[in-house]
Amino acid sequence: MITCDEFMADLGNYLEGDVAVEVRRQLEHHLSHCQICQVVYDSTLKTVKIVTDSGSFDLPDAAAGPIKDKIMARIRKKSVS
Amino acid sequence: MAGFGLEWIQMSYLAEVDLGSSFRPFGALQNLFGFVPNLFRAQTLLPRIIEAEAGLAAAVLGKDRALPRSQKELMALVVAAAYGDTYCFTQQHQTLCSLGVADHQLDQIVRDHHEAGLSRPDTVLLDYALKLAMAAPWLSGKDINLLRDHGFTDESILEAIVVTGLTDFFCTLSRGLDPPHDFQPRPIPGSSKAPQADLRSYAGGTAGPYLPTVELSPERFPPFALFLERFGLIPKLFRAQTLRPDLIEAEADAVRKVLGPVDILSHVQKECIFLVGSAANLNTYCVAAHCEMLRTMGVSMEESDQIAVDHHHAELSEADKSLLDFALKLTARSSEFDREDIELLRRHGFSEKHILEAVAATALNNFFNTLQMGLGTTPDYDTKHVFGPKEAHLSSAVDRPRERAQLDPDAELVGRVQNGDLDTFEELVARHSRRVYRTLMAIIGNVEAAQDAMQDTFLKAFQHIGEFQGRSKFSTWLVTIANNTGVQRLRERRHIESLDDVPSKADAEFRPRQIRAWAEDPEQLCSQAERRELVERELMKLPVKYRVVLALRDIEQLSGQETAEALGLGIAAMKARLLRARLMLREALAPHFVSSAKRTGP
Structure with missing residues (x-):
């Protein structure tokens, strides 16, 4: 049975789906026995989902067009000069 | 033939059979070289391939139409030296000696042809051949104009391109077959400097076509009829060579004899070899062409794209994957290619003939890739891959490392x-x-x-x-x-704070403090607008290196690899930083999302 520290050391790879089958088995075994790591794992997954779904820092529709026009105007001006 | 001692007697990688003295291609090769090089004897299992090569060699080297033979052989010599191919180098050296060029002058030409007392046009011609062989994507119309300025006609430029391509062809065969030396092998003198790449001049081999063409009608010119039947169009690669219909005929014959029969490797297997070889050579034109060929054979565009990008993740049998590994190594890392690679294919059940055909197909692909880069033809089909400059290719005379091609919607x-x-x-x-x-x-x-x-x-x-x-x-x-x-x-x-530190240890040692369980569906605890405001606010409290990695991976949803690339980090360092960032944000969000949190929102 792996320790909580060992679990935390592999959590990054586990979340990224990037662990070997044997390691995955050990991590999942640990999760099924350790309440704290279970909470950390579960809430980290939920954090990722909340961040992904939050629409944070989205460019307002109204701003997109004018900025694009400004960019193209600056580029055209540069290429002419 | 020069006498040579026992120490050079070796077997090539593959079995040979006796074709008898009446085998006509051997006669043609005898006329061309004064003897039958072992490079061709090593291919006697498939006489049709020797026929194709002898025809090509005769068309390219045999006729003194524009460039004299000695100029062609000089180009071949410096290119073989640049590839580090002792077999071909020795053979060119011998041929040039028999044409009356002195030993020491040849060595000096290979060491530095700028300091070898050559005429200015000869120097410019060798510059061009080396650039085409070693730095093809940087070729542009300027290189062609430079040749024209030094008196080279369009036909002689076409010959220069084809001679360089043929040398690539023969060097690939020599790597793949390891024929016994015909003469005492000559060490390659410290070889010519690889041409310097100028990123700004990158053309990618599709900036042309550089040479004028003449109209040839398929009704009167059988090779074009063959292409129409086989490809449904006349590829621009061949249209671009109409100054020399005899070359197109020899090339069409090679296509027919190497690619046509399906008694050994299948059409799909051969097209796949061409595809991975072209991708390794970063040849946008040829990759598009072979994807299209595969499409006509029932292989989906997605699948052929996958084969071009990374055949290991394509839906191929293990044997076919090993076949493509073989072709890729022979194309991209030929200096590492050895007998073990042949053995690997044998272990996957490929026969001697299969292996010979794979070598010949890989070599023919290199020939056409070089021609295309030299001619600069634009693709006949839509391109999904845009290949970049291969500066890594320039760093070594013999290696052509494959660069990662990606499916890029842009x-x-x-x-x-x-x-x-x-x-x-x-x-x-x-x-x-x-x-x-x-x-x-x-x-x-x-x-x-x-x-x-x-x-x-x-x-x-x-x-x-x-x-x-x-x-x-x-x-x-x-x-x-x-x-x-x-x-x-x-x-x-x-x-x-600095973004540049290597924080893997610190990143890894972060310890979670909030350990109360979160709500089953935390997103129901507050509105989308509230969540957005909360995430933005808490993200901005994190150090910049952590919020950037979160933004790229979890907001932009770039892949791990892409995130690492964009941040200039290794994968492991990126993952450590990402986990730390996620855990830090988790701490900040926890009070709002634990199961006892009120529904009133943050």
Whole structure:
């Protein structure tokens, strides 16, 4: 049975789906026995989902067009000069 | 033939059979070289392939039409030396000696042809051959004009291209077959300097066609009828050579004899060999052509793209994967190729004939790839891959490392902008403005400053689009620029903590403190707007290096690899930073989402 520290050391790879089958088995075994790591794992997954779904820092529709026009105007001006 | 001692007697990789003295291609080779080189004897299992090669060699080397034989052999000599191919080098050396060129002069030419007392046109011609062999993507119309300025006619330029291609062909065969030396092997004197690449002059081999053509009708010119039947069109690669119909005939014959029969390798297997070889050579034209060929054979575009990018993840049998590994190594890392690679194929059940055909197909592909780069023809079909300069190829005379080609949905638009189509850039701005803006907001956190930095990001991208090499996706490249621009802006605004430290240990040692369980469905605890505001607020409290990695991986949802690339980090360092960032944000969000949190929201 792996320790909580060992679990935390592999959590990054586990979340990224990037662990070997044997390691995955050990991590999942640990999760099924350790309440704290279970909470950390579960809430980290939920954090990722909340961040992904939050629409944070989205460019307002109204701003997109004018900025694009400004960019193209600056580029055209540069290429002419 | 020169006498040679026992120490050079060796067997080539594959079995040989006796074709008898009446085998006509041997007669042709005898006429051409004065003897039958072992390179061809090593292919006696498939006489049709020797026929194709002898025909090609006779058409390219045998006729003194534009360039004299000695000039052609000189080109072949310096190219074989640059490839580090002792077998071919020795043979060219011998041929040139028999044409009356002195030993020591040849050595000097190989060491540095600029200092060998050659005429200016000869020097320029060798410059061109070396550039085509070693740095083809940097060739442009300028190189052709330089040859013209030194008195070379279009026909002689075409010959120069084909001679270089043929040398690549023969060097690939020599690597793949390891024939016994015909003469005492000559060490290659410290070889010519590899041509320097100038990134700005990158043309990618599709900036032409560089040479004029004449009309040949398929009714009167059988090779074109063959192409029409086989490909449904006359590829521009062949149209670009109409100054020399006899060359096209020999090439068509090689296509027919190497690719035509399916008694050994199947059509699909051969096309796949051409596809991975062309991708390894970063040949946009040929990759598009072979994807199309595979499509006509029932292989989906997605599948052939996958084979071009990474055949290991394609739906192929293990045997076919090993076949393509073989072709790829022979194309891209030929200096590492050895008997073990042959054994590997044997272990996968390939016969001697299979292996010989695979070597010949790989070599023929290199020939056509070189021709295409020299002629600069634009693709006959839509291109999904835009291949970038292969500077890695320049770093070594013998290796042609394969660069990572990716499926990039922007490849076509980027190609157009690179060719000077300014208006297309607007479409790229529209596609990516949100991504760039979000990245910048995560770094700078201020709407006006982020919008300002967004303009700078696209302006920089436009100014440097000529340097975009297709090694990463365009979107990843753009995010890299956005990241750099954003961090620079932030530095100007205030002192920030360093982004450049190697924090893996510190990142790994973060210990979670909030250990109360979260609600089953935490997103129901507050509205979308509230969640957005909360995430933005808490993200901005994190050190910039953590919010950037979160922005790229979890907001932009770049892959791990792309995130690492955009941040200039290794995968492991990126993952450590990402986990730390997620855990830190988790701490900050926990009070709002634990199962006992009130529904009133944050």
